[in-house]
Amino acid sequence: MTMDLTRRQLLQRASVIGVFTALGSTPALAEFLRAPRLIPWRNWSGGQSCLPAARLAPKNLDELTHVVHQAPGKIRPVGSAHSFSALVPTDGTLLSLSYFTGLLDHDAKTLQAEFAAGTPMSRMGTPLKDIGQALQNMADIDYQTLAGAISTSTHGTGKNFQSYSAHVCGLQLVTANGEVLDCDGMRHPEVFSAARVSLGALGVATKIRLQNRPAYRLRERQWVAKTEELLEDIDKNTRENQHWEMQVVTHSDYALSVALNETTDPATPPIPADEEGGNEFVTLIEKLDKYGSDFPDLRHTMLNSLRHIASFDDRVGDSFDIYANVRTVRFNEMEYSVPAEHGPACLREILKLIRDKDLRTWFPIEYRYVKADDIPLSMFEGRDSCSISVHQHYQMDHHNFFAAIEPIFWKYNGRPHWGKVHTLNAKHLQPLYPRWQEFLQVRQELDPSGKFLNAHLSSILGVS
Amino acid sequence: MRARRFTEQPSLCFALMVCVFAALLAGCGEEPKSPATYSEAATARPADTELAQVYDNSCKLCHANPAAGAPLTGDKKAWEPRVLQGADTLLDHAINGYNGMPPMGMCMQCSQEQFLALIAFMSGQHIQQ
Numbered sequence: 295m296t297m298d299l300t301r302r303q304l305l306q307r308a309s310v311i312g313v314f315t316a317l318g319s320t321p322a323l324a325e326f327l328r329a330p331r332l333i334p335w336r337n338w339s340g341g342q343s344c345l346p347a348a349r350l351a352p353k354n355l356d357e358l359t360h361v362v363h364q365a366p367g368k369i370r371p372v373g374s375a376h377s378f379s380a381l382v383p384t385d386g387t388l389l390s391l392s393y394f395t396g397l398l399d400h401d402a403k404t405l406q407a408e409f410a411a412g413t414p415m416s417r418m419g420t421p422l423k424d425i426g427q428a429l430q431n432m433a434d435i436d437y438q439t440l441a442g443a444i445s446t447s448t449h450g451t452g453k454n455f456q457s458y459s460a461h462v463c464g465l466q467l468v469t470a471n472g473e474v475l476d477c478d479g480m481r482h483p484e485v486f487s488a489a490r491v492s493l494g495a496l497g498v499a500t501k502i503r504l505q506n507r508p509a510y511r512l513r514e515r516q517w518v519a520k521t522e523e524l525l526e527d528i529d530k531n532t533r534e535n536q537h538w539e540m541q542v543v544t545h546s547d548y549a550l551s552v553a554l555n556e557t558t559d560p561a562t563p564p565i566p567a568d569e570e571g572g573n574e575f576v577t578l579i580e581k582l583d584k585y586g587s588d589f590p591d592l593r594h595t596m597l598n599s600l601r602h603i604a605s606f607d608d609r610v611g612d613s614f615d616i617y618a619n620v621r622t623v624r625f626n627e628m629e630y631s632v633p634a635e636h637g638p639a640c641l642r643e644i645l646k647l648i649r650d651k652d653l654r655t656w657f658p659i660e661y662r663y664v665k666a667d668d669i670p671l672s673m674f675e676g677r678d679s680c681s682i683s684v685h686q687h688y689q690m691d692h693h694n695f696f697a698a699i700e701p702i703f704w705k706y707n708g709r710p711h712w713g714k715v716h717t718l719n720a721k722h723l724q725p726l727y728p729r730w731q732e733f734l735q736v737r738q739e740l741d742p743s744g745k746f747l748n749a750h751l752s753s754i755l756g757v758s
Numbered sequence: 759m760r761a762r763r764f765t766e767q768p769s770l771c772f773a774l775m776v777c778v779f780a781a782l783l784a785g786c787g788e789e790p791k792s793p794a795t796y797s798e799a800a801t802a803r804p805a806d807t808e809l810a811q812v813y814d815n816s817c818k819l820c821h822a823n824p825a826a827g828a829p830l831t832g833d834k835k836a837w838e839p840r841v842l843q844g845a846d847t848l849l850d851h852a853i854n855g856y857n858g859m860p861p862m863g864m865c866m867q868c869s870q871e872q873f874l875a876l877i878a879f880m881s882g883q884h885i886q887q
Contacts, residue, residue, distance in 0.1 A: 331870060333853055336861035340854070343861075351867035372866045390866040392815045416819055437819070437864070620825040622858035 335388055337375040338437065339626045339688045341715075344383035346370075351390040355474065355500060361389065362498060362745075363472035370748055371494045373442025374414060376435070377713035378627050380750035381446070381493060391441060394500055397421040406463060408503040411441035419614025427506040431455040431537065432617035441499045446713035447491045447672045449681065450617060451662035452537040453634070457674060459490040460667040464503035467496060470741040478503070488736040491671045493712055495737055495746050495755065512537075512616040513557040516606035521549040521645070525638045532663055537617075541658040542641070543579065544648050545590065546597035550604075550658070554616060562610045575604065576623050576657075580687065583656035590652055625657055626692040628700065628715045629683035630708030631673040634663060637680025640706045644682065644699055655695050657685035670729035673709040683714070720756025799830035804879045809872065816864035817876050827858055829880070837881035845887045848877050 336343045347367065352358040362369060368386030375382065382388070391412030400407040405427055409418060416436040422428055431450040438448055440458075449457035464478035467489055475497075477486035489496050521542050524531065531538045535553035542549040579597070586593030609616060632640050641661055648655065660683040667674050673681075684699050686692035696715055703710070709726050710716030724730045734755065741747075744757065752758050799822040804810045820826035829836035840848060852873045855861035862868065868876070878885045 331849070331853075333868075333870065335866065336853075336855060338860045340861055349867045374864055375860070375862060375866060388866060392865065392867065393811060395811075395815055412815070414815060414819060417815075620820075620823060620827075622827040624855070624858065624860065 335372070335375070335382070337377060337382065339378055339624050341378060341626045341688065341692070342380050342383055344385060344388075346384055346388040347386055349388045349390065351392050353393045355468075358389075358394075358498060358500065359468055359472045359474065361387065362468050362470065365745075368748060369498075369745055371441070371498050371746075373412065373439030373445075374437050376437050376442065377446060378715045379711075379713055380748070381713060382748075383750070384748045389498060391439065391498070391500070397425075398501055399503075400425050400427065402426065405506045405508065406503055407506055408464070408501055409440050411439070411465075411499040411502050413440045414438070415440060415443055416618065419612065422506065423509045423612060423614070426509050428509040428613050429458075429504070430461055430507050431458075432614060433458075434539075434617060434619050435621060436614070436618035437621075440502055441494075442713075444490060444502060445492050445494050445499070446711065447669070447674065448713065449662075449664045449674070450537060451539040451664065451681075453532045453663040453678065454665055455537065456665045456667045457672060458504075459669055459672055460665075460674075461505045462490045462502055463505045465489055465499050466501045467499055469497040470743065470745040474500075484732075484736055485740065487668075488670055488733045490669045491712070493671070493751060493754075495751050496740050497746065510556050510613050511558065511561065511610055512554045512613050513559060514609040514616050515553045515555075517551050518548055518601040518604055519551055520547050521641075522547070524549055524551055525641065528638055539660065539662040541660055542645065543597055543600070543658050544645070544655050545583070545594055546600070547594075548598060548601055549661075556613075557610055559610050561612070562608065564611075565607075565609065579656050579658070580623070583654075587654065624688040625685040626688055626696075626715055627683055627685045627711075628692075628696045629660075629681055629711040630700075630703035630706075630716070631664065631679035631681045631711070632703065632706040632708045634678040634680045636706040637661070637663070637682065640680070640702060640708070641682055643702050643705075644684070647698060647702065651698065653695055653698055654690070655684070655686055657687060659684050670733040671712070671727060673711060676728060679709075681711070682708075683711075719753045723754055724756070795830050795833050796824050798832045799824075802831045802879075804876070806875075809875055809879070812865055812868065812872060813876060813879065816868070817880060819864060820859075821880050831880040832882055834882050837883065841877075841881050841883050841885065845874060845885050848885065849873055852877065 332345060334343050334345045335349065350361055352361050365387040368384050369389055370382050370384040371389045371391065372382045394410040394412040396410050396413060398408045398410055407422060407425065407427055415438050418429065431452055433448055433450045444459045444462055447457045447459045467475045467477060467485065469475060475482055475485060477489060479486065524540050535555055537554035540549040540551045582593055582596055586596060662681045664674050664679045664681055666676055666678045669675055673679065684696065686695050692715065700717060707726065710718055747757065804813050820828040821831045824830065829840060849870060851859055852863050853861065874885050
């Protein structure tokens with residue numbers, strides 16, 4: 295094979311070879327090749343990513359205020375990257391609070407405790423127990439940091455239990471101009487009210503005071519039942535259990551019902567570590583989908599038959615051990631909260647759509663209840679809610695699946711979880727939140743230049 | 759999903775089929791770890807104070823928790839095949855995620871050097887760059 299080169303091409307190639315030869319004779323090329331790789335940021339599922347100009351983790355308040363003051367472009371605070379929505383991505387400064395951790399202060403009389411805002415929720419249970427306190431409720435995943443959890447109104451389940459945000463009784467905020475604001479019901483009450491669910495758009499929370507309760511143990515009881523029967527018994531299930539939820543196995547007629555109730559019974563022996571978390575069950579359902587999706591009737595029958603082989607021992611332990619589960623299978627998630635009374639109808643419609651259209655999914659749908667609160671941007675503001683979460687394995691396309699389901703949530707006036715996938719913008723969101731302007735006014739006063747905004751926040755808040 | 763275990767009492771033909779399916783799937787798991795490995799993982803900390811703080815708030819959440827399914831800190835046998843893949847692959851998995859391992863390993867600010875130092879600490883082996 296011959297290659298014809300023009301004189302111009304020959305000169306160009308010779309010059310390139312010359313440059314590399316020159317580099318090779320100096321340490322420059324070697325240094326270039328050894329240069330540290332650019333590290334992108336990705337969220338837990340890998341569905342969100344960005345290449346920030348800087349990834350910083352200040353070690354104390356002085357360093358933090360300096361960063362906020364001096365950072366040239368946008369700043370986005372990040373917790374444990376467990377939000378599925380685009381709250382974090384930025385090409386500016388990504389700000390981690392990973393050095394702001396631990397229990398800072400507590401009051402045995404009021405049962406309040408103050409934590410540094412970057413504390414992972416999974417590291418709060420034991421120090422709280424040591425001072426005789428516990429969180430009033432918890433989500434079933436505890437990967438989040440405290441600041442990340444309250445910024446997105448993260449929640450557990452229980453018709454008489456509110457989200458983490460509703461138990462915040464004070465917080466410290468570093469605002470866009472580097473000012474440090476201590477807020478609570480008396481000091482900067484408007485800021486405090488809005489900052490309990492802030493999406494990280496008001497500033498950087500550095501410490502958070504929570505209203506807790508005395509430490510307690512929980513008994514977990516689980517059973518498999520027909521989804522329709524569980525829905526018919528919703529009032530009973532939610533009345534007789536402090537924390538009740540169900541995990542609906544799609545493409546089957548069954549769901550796993552989970553009830554947690556306070557108890558003084560002694561703790562049961564720990565489950566063998568390798569069996570904890572139920573991830574083997576998730577893997578089995580995944581495989582049934584993988585090999586059975588071309589045979590929907592067989593898959594349906596096999597999924598239904600799981601009830602014969604799944605059994606569950608009651609578990610008793612410290613509240614924080616019982617609430618949380620390890621997740622070894624990653625996923626993307628969409629969750630909407632609809633008025634509590636519409637929960638069963640909304641779920642039935644979703645399941646009918648999945649069945650009728652044979653939508654490709656296998657992850658169970660999570661169905662929970664949350665009590666109303668009074669926080670401007672809380673999904674639960676002014677209404678008792680039913681939260682319905684649909685998931686898709688992180689390697690499966692979630693866009694088409696979520697796009698098919700999302701209009702059903704809209705029909706029931708659903709409010710999307712701020713940290714989970716949705717497609718709404720300010721035009722759609724404003725009518726869902728009666729106190730929308732209250733939040734926007736606080737944001738405008740604290741950050742008129744939009745230092746803490748990224749493209750997603752600009753879209754959902756309707757500000758630039 | 760919070761289901762935790764399967765009984766050995768299938769009562770229907772399909773249940774039996776599912777059991778067989780489950781058994782086939784379970785065949786490729788790792789050997790069970792000893793309780794000694796669990797306690798070692800729970801107490802191990804990098805000697806470097808700053809790295810130790812990073813470790814406590816990121817890697818440790820999974821690599822000292824047997825339920826997470828991640829290779830435990832100090833479990834050289836579990837780490838060996840990973841380390842053999844080389845620094846580039848280890849870094850790629852730490853930064854971009856791999857199976858159950860989340861991207862960034864929960865450390866949003868870690869540099870390449872810190873990721874490698876953390877992997878070296880957890881695996882108990884030098885990572886050749």
